[in-house]
Amino acid sequence: MKPKPPRPPLPEILASELEIRPRQAAEALELFDAGNTLPFVARYRKEATGGLDEVQLRHLKERAQELRALEERKESVLDTIREQGVLTDELERAIRSARTRAEVDDLYLPYKPKRKTRGVRAVERGLEPLADGIWEGRLDDRKARGEANRFVDPAKEVPDPDSALQGARDIAAERISEDAGVREWLRRLARTKGTVRAKAARRKKGEENAKGKDEASKFQDYHDFSEPVSRIPSHRILAIRRGESEGALRWTVEMPEEEVLAGLERRLLAGRPARDEMTAAVHDAWRRLLRPATSGAVRTELSERAETEAIRVFGENLEELLLAPPAGERRVLGLDPGFRTGVKAATVSPTGAVLDTDTLYLHQEASFAQGVRRLVERHRPDFVAVGNGTASRETQEAVRQALDGADDSGRPHVVLVNEAGASVYSASELAREELPGLDVSLRGAVSIARRLQDPLAELVKIDPKSIGVGQYQHDVNEHRLQDRLDQVVEICVNRVGVEVNTASIPLLSYVAGIGPTLARRIQELRDERGGLGSRKELLEVPRLGPKAFEQAAGFLRIRDGDHPLDRTAVHPERYPLVERMARDRGLSVEELVGNEEALTRIPLDEYVGGDVGRPTMEDILEELRRPGRDPREEFEPPAFREDVRSLEDLEVGMRLEGVVTNVVAFGAFVDLGVHQDGLVHISQLADRFVKDPREVVHVGQRVRVRVVSVEPERGRIGLSMKAVKS
Numbered sequence: 001m002k003p004k005p006p007r008p009p010l011p012e013i014l015a016s017e018l019e020i021r022p023r024q025a026a027e028a029l030e031l032f033d034a035g036n037t038l039p040f041v042a043r044y045r046k047e048a049t050g051g052l053d054e055v056q057l058r059h060l061k062e063r064a065q066e067l068r069a070l071e072e073r074k075e076s077v078l079d080t081i082r083e084q085g086v087l088t089d090e091l092e093r094a095i096r097s098a099r100t101r102a103e104v105d106d107l108y109l110p111y112k113p114k115r116k117t118r119g120v121r122a123v124e125r126g127l128e129p130l131a132d133g134i135w136e137g138r139l140d141d142r143k144a145r146g147e148a149n150r151f152v153d154p155a156k157e158v159p160d161p162d163s164a165l166q167g168a169r170d171i172a173a174e175r176i177s178e179d180a181g182v183r184e185w186l187r188r189l190a191r192t193k194g195t196v197r198a199k200a201a202r203r204k205k206g207e208e209n210a211k212g213k214d215e216a217s218k219f220q221d222y223h224d225f226s227e228p229v230s231r232i233p234s235h236r237i238l239a240i241r242r243g244e245s246e247g248a249l250r251w252t253v254e255m256p257e258e259e260v261l262a263g264l265e266r267r268l269l270a271g272r273p274a275r276d277e278m279t280a281a282v283h284d285a286w287r288r289l290l291r292p293a294t295s296g297a298v299r300t301e302l303s304e305r306a307e308t309e310a311i312r313v314f315g316e317n318l319e320e321l322l323l324a325p326p327a328g329e330r331r332v333l334g335l336d337p338g339f340r341t342g343v344k345a346a347t348v349s350p351t352g353a354v355l356d357t358d359t360l361y362l363h364q365e366a367s368f369a370q371g372v373r374r375l376v377e378r379h380r381p382d383f384v385a386v387g388n389g390t391a392s393r394e395t396q397e398a399v400r401q402a403l404d405g406a407d408d409s410g411r412p413h414v415v416l417v418n419e420a421g422a423s424v425y426s427a428s429e430l431a432r433e434e435l436p437g438l439d440v441s442l443r444g445a446v447s448i449a450r451r452l453q454d455p456l457a458e459l460v461k462i463d464p465k466s467i468g469v470g471q472y473q474h475d476v477n478e479h480r481l482q483d484r485l486d487q488v489v490e491i492c493v494n495r496v497g498v499e500v501n502t503a504s505i506p507l508l509s510y511v512a513g514i515g516p517t518l519a520r521r522i523q524e525l526r527d528e529r530g531g532l533g534s535r536k537e538l539l540e541v542p543r544l545g546p547k548a549f550e551q552a553a554g555f556l557r558i559r560d561g562d563h564p565l566d567r568t569a570v571h572p573e574r575y576p577l578v579e580r581m582a583r584d585r586g587l588s589v590e591e592l593v594g595n596e597e598a599l600t601r602i603p604l605d606e607y608v609g610g611d612v613g614r615p616t617m618e619d620i621l622e623e624l625r626r627p628g629r630d631p632r633e634e635f636e637p638p639a640f641r642e643d644v645r646s647l648e649d650l651e652v653g654m655r656l657e658g659v660v661t662n663v664v665a666f667g668a669f670v671d672l673g674v675h676q677d678g679l680v681h682i683s684q685l686a687d688r689f690v691k692d693p694r695e696v697v698h699v700g701q702r703v704r705v706r707v708v709s710v711e712p713e714r715g716r717i718g719l720s721m722k723a724v725k726s
Contacts, residue, residue, distance in 0.1 A: 010067060014060055024050040028060055037512035038487070039494035040551045044571050047613035054491050073101055077108045084111060094180075102187070102297065106180035119174035122167030125156045130164060131171035134281075140273035144168075165277060172281035176268060177289035183297075185263070186290060190255050190298045194229040198222040198240050198251040219243035222251075229253060229298060234306035235665035241303060242475050253295040253302075260286060307476040309665065313694070314481065315488045317469035317663055320699035321418070322492040325635040326454040330382035331355075333375055333412065334449025335399070336422065336441075337391035339363075345371070346445035347379045351502065352453060354435065355379055357442045362394055369402035376403065381412045383637075385452040387419030387444070393645055393674060400642075415452060415637045416673065418661065420468035422447045425461050430506065456496055456632075460489055460506045469662050469699055486510075494555045495631055497569060500538075501531040501558065513551025518544050534562040535572055557628055564590040568627040570620055577607060578620065593627050638702055640673030647674050647712050654707040658719075660697050668697045670705055670719055678717030680705060687722050696721070 011026035018025070027048040031041045038061065042054045049057065074095055081087045091107065098104045114120050122131070130151050133139040139147055148161035148168070158164050176182060200223040222240055243249030264282045272278050329350035336344040339362060347356040356379060360371040376384075386396045399414050425431050426443040435443050451458040459467060464485035493510040500508075500522065508519035521541050526532050535553050538544055544552075554571035561567055565575055581602060582592040592598055604617045623629070638659045644650060650672075658670035661677055667685065669677040680703075685696045697703060709718030 010064060013067060014063060017063060018056065018060055020052065020056065020060075021050060024052055025060060028052060028057060029064055032061055032064075035547060037490075037551050039491060039512040039555065043494070043569075043619075044554055044573075044616075046615035046619075047611060051615055054495075058487060058491075070098075070101055070104070073104055074098065077104055081108070081111045086111065103180065103184065106178075106183045109180070109183075110175075110178045117174060118167075118170040122170045125158055125167060126153070127151055127158070127164055127167035128171060131168040131175075134168055134272070134274045134277050135172055135175065137272045137274075141276045144274045144277055169277060169281040169284060172278065173285035173289060176264070176282060176285035177293065182264070182267065182290070183293070185267075186255075186260070186294045187297055187301075189260065189263070190253055190294050191229055191301075193256055193259070194298060195226050195254045196229055196232050196237070196240070196251060196302070197254050198225040198243070198249050200224075201244075201247055201250045219246075219248045222249055226254075229302065232302070233665055234309035237302050237306035238310060238475050241306075245475070251299075253298045255291070255294065257286075307480065310476050311481050311484045313664065314469065315484045316694060317699045318464055318467065318485055318488050319492055320663075320701075321467065321469050322456045322459055322489065323496070323632050324455045324700040325633045326456070326630070327383060327415075327452045327635045328454075330453060331379060332449040332452050333379065333381040333384045334417075334445040334447070334452070335384060335386045335395055336419070336444040336448055337387055337389060337395040339391050339394075341441065343368070343391070343395050344442050344445040345375060346442055346449055347375055347381060348446060348449045348453070350453075352450045354438065354446055357438065357445070359442075362391065362398055365398070368398055372399055372402040376410075376412060380410060383452055384412050384414045385417045385448050386414060387422060387448045388416045388671065389419050392416060396673075397645055413637045416640075416671065417448050417452050418468075419444070419448055419451075421459070421462035421466040422451075424463060424466045425458075428461070430461055430504075434504065456492060457504065457507050460493065460510055461504060464489060497555055497557050497628065497630075499559055500556045501526055511552050511555050513548040518548060532558060532561075534558060535566050559628070564593050564627075568593070568623045569629075570623050574612075574616070574620060577612065578624070581607060593624055596625060599624055636702075638671075638673075644672065644674060647676050647710065647715070647717065650674065650707050650710045650717060652707055652710060656705055656707065658703055658705055660699055660701045660703060663693050663697055663699055665693070668693050670703060672705075672717070674717075676715050676717060678705070678707070678719040680719045680721055684708070684718075684720035684722055 009022075009026075011022045011029060014020075014025040014029070015022040027050075028041065031045055031048060032038075036045070038054065038057050041049060042052070042057055046052075052060070078087065078092060078095055081091065095104060095107050098107065122128070130144070130147060133147060134144050144165065145161060148164040151164040151167075152158055152160060158167065200219075219239070219242075222243055225240070227236065240249055240251050244251060261283060264286060265279065268282055269275055269278050331350055332348055334346045334348065336346075338344065342359040342361045345356075345358045345360055346354060349355055356375060358371055358375065360368045362368055372384075375381075384399055386392055386399065396414055396416060403411055403414075422444040425447050426440050431440075431443045431447075435446060438446070447458060447461075465481065490510045490512070493507060494512050498507055498511055505516065505519045505523055508514055508522055509516045511519075514522070518541065521543065522532075522538070525537070525541050529537075532538070535556065535558060538553065538556065539546075539549055550573070554569055557568070558566040563575065565572075565578060570578060578592070579589055582589045585592065585598050585602070587595070587598060599621055602621065604614060604621070607617055608614055639657055641656055644654070644656065656672050658672045658678070660668050661671045662669040665682075667679055667681040669679055671677050680697075682690055682693050685693060690696055703721060705719040705721055707717065708720045709716070711717075
């Protein structure tokens with residue numbers, strides 16, 4: 001057997017696809033294969049990776065996994081074909097050079113075990129020699145008909161020459177449908193000239209009911225819909241798929257049939273004189289086998305692309321929400337609005353401890369106002385955080401009225417807080433552990449208050465899918481979505497850093513190298529000791545070995561730790577370097593931290609060497625200037641107009657300030673303080689063409705908008721950001 005053809009090394013493939021240097025790809029792969037986490041590699045191994053950031057490293061890691069899975073598939077296919085004794089050098093080269101799983105599967109198709117197809121049954125009836133004569137060009141149409149007489153055998157269900165020729169055509173049609181080149185050509189044609197067509201699904205008699213009509217009306221825009229495959233956006237594919245899953249729509253990918261058949265005839269009739277027989281086989285192969293196969297393959301491609309885009313948008317929105325500016329260690333009164341069950345109130349300390357709880361009723365105006373004033377006077381909160389769910393505007397207005405006339409110096413800011421997922425947290429086992437003895441209905445108010453203090457620390461306690469910043473989240477692959485969202489949370493947590501002695505178990509769990517089991521053990525050790533005094537003590541946590549310590553230590557902070565660098569993002573492996581820098585300046589490490597004058601005079605290149613490069617030195621100096629710095633922006637409450645409190649208060653032409661709550665493929669939703677979010681369509685985001693809304697806006701951003709339409713009966717608000725001056 002000839003030696004296997006050489007394949008480009010994985011780092012070279014990744015470097016070419018991701019537009020980085022092969023050495024960067026090779027070093028990053030080696031680090032990941034050695035068990036290093038993405039946050040650790042991005043933050044503390046910049047010299048090795050050439051400064052690849054978190055996004056580049058994530059793409060590299062995911063693509064490497066895909067390519068390795070493809071190689072495993074190739075080996076599996078080659079082994080199967082080799083066992084059949086039909087593997088040729090040419091076929092092996094074709095399989096090894098395939099770039100996608102679809103190409104591999106196309107090449108494998110002729111050798112894949114088959115069910116009882118028409119072609120298989122024809123072979124069993126002994127008609128393959130007749131098909132070979134037509135396929136190989138030894139028979140023209142007249143000779144083929146004459147030759148067919150030799151295969152007539154009623155005992156084999158071949159009663160006449162026409163039946164023999166039909167069987168030969170069935171065999172030829174399957175050979176055409178299994179041709180890898182033909183299948184790839186059709187997929188390319190479908191991508192460029194195909195059309196997505198959706199129609200209303202026909203319901204069985206008696207199946208239609210009120211619910212069915214409501215479901216159908218949701219998808220009425222797609223009851224007679226078509227759009228080119230090359231231009232259809234991902235969100236429309238997901239909408240159509242949802243309609244199909246709910247039984248309201250049917251959809252397919254259609255292709256220009258005349259062009260397809262003409263192309264197939266050009267490829268397959270040349271050199272074959274039995275033109276009538278081959279033409280019939282070509283048409284049958286297309287309509288019976290290739291058309292549904294091509295439609296299905298391109299449907300899958302469109303669905304996967306749409307899922308990838310939806311997951312990307314969800315992940316980016318979640319990142320913006322997690323990294324929203326924290327109000328910080330402020331006293332907060334949290335209010336979880338409600339009409340019938342009352343407004344649940346919880347006051348928390350600057351560290352999030354519950355100080356007081358109550359239930360206030362909006363319909364009891366005097367009692368509500370008295371209750372709010374009592375809580376404010378007793379605890380002097382800096383903020384009143386109002387959940388933005390049902391009755392949020394009414395609650396916000398009632399609070400403001402209750403505080404009218406209060407001394408401005410002691411009057412708290414009233415802020416609307418996104419409460420998505422608060423009810424999920426309230427009913428969770430974690431909430432029962434964190435808030436023992438507190439009624440489930442009051443836990444949501446605590447979560448809302450803490451969410452204002454530190455969105456990241458509170459939101460990590462909730463399943464990311466319950467936070468509500470995506471689109472069609474229930475229509476995408478759950479495993480892929482969960483993986484992506486977990487990656488986002490991990491990146492955000494490690495970018496901000498975690499205070500060891502106050503962090504919850506969920507927050508600790510997302511620290512690089514930790515996970516839920518070690519997080520619980522860290523909590524047990526700190527509770528036992530009344531807090532950890534140094535990063536070194538982490539090595540005393542049961543089962544937290546040197547590798548986990550290496551990955552986690554730089555992201556864990558100890559505010560009042562024994563070592564002055566324990567409160568910074570400087571990794572313990574670099575403590576000796578910082579200590580040498582301090583000695584060279586005649587200072588202690590504590591005197592060096594925050595000493596701008598001394599830090600400015602440090603010659604970076606003097607300390608570069610070995611595995612310490614300039615990027616690491618620059619990171620260390622920046623951290624020493626601002627130890628334990630928080631990368632998030634400063635918190636500033638949104639300024640909603642006082643006279644706009646409900647949808648009915650809006651008028652076309654109004655210019656307002658709002659906060660972006662969600663970014664989707666077709667635009668952005670903006671909270672104006674009227675409970676119902678308005679939509680800025682992608683065409684209204686800017687005075688220029690916008691391909692991706694995230695080019696212009698992100699979740700949590702404060703924006704100026706103009707009201708362009710108000711539909712109270714449909715609960716819709718149309719907004720524009722065009723030519724709106726801030």
